[in-house]
Amino acid sequence: MRPLASFISRILFIVSLAMVALAFVERVVNLFDFTLLRGTYTSSRLLELAAILMVFVIVILLRQIRDSLSKGAV
Numbered sequence: 001m002r003p004l005a006s007f008i009s010r011i012l013f014i015v016s017l018a019m020v021a022l023a024f025v026e027r028v029v030n031l032f033d034f035t036l037l038r039g040t041y042t043s044s045r046l047l048e049l050a051a052i053l054m055v056f057v058i059v060i061l062l063r064q065i066r067d068s069l070s071k072g073a074v
Contacts (some may be wrong), residue, residue, distance in 0.1 A: 002064065009060040016053035019046050 021045035026036050030043070041049075 002067075005064060007066075009057045012053045012057050012060075015032050015048040016057070019050040019053070023047050023050070 022036070023043040026046065027043040029036055
């Protein structure tokens with residue numbers, strides 16, 4: 001279970017960073033009156049989704065820390 005959780009947290013972290021980068025690029029492109037996402041998602045919405053994914057990453061990491069501390073204390 002631990003390697004799977006670690007893998008999932010890494011994937012979610014990479015996806016959230018990609019969403020932040022895409023939001024930044026979308027905002028810059030919008031300054032020139034163009035769009036990459038064709039209005040389906042705004043850059044603020046992408047940042048919201050990236051933040052939600054980061055919350056899940058933090059939860060997974062905190063759970064791993066809790067498990068490792070409880071195993072070390074026993």
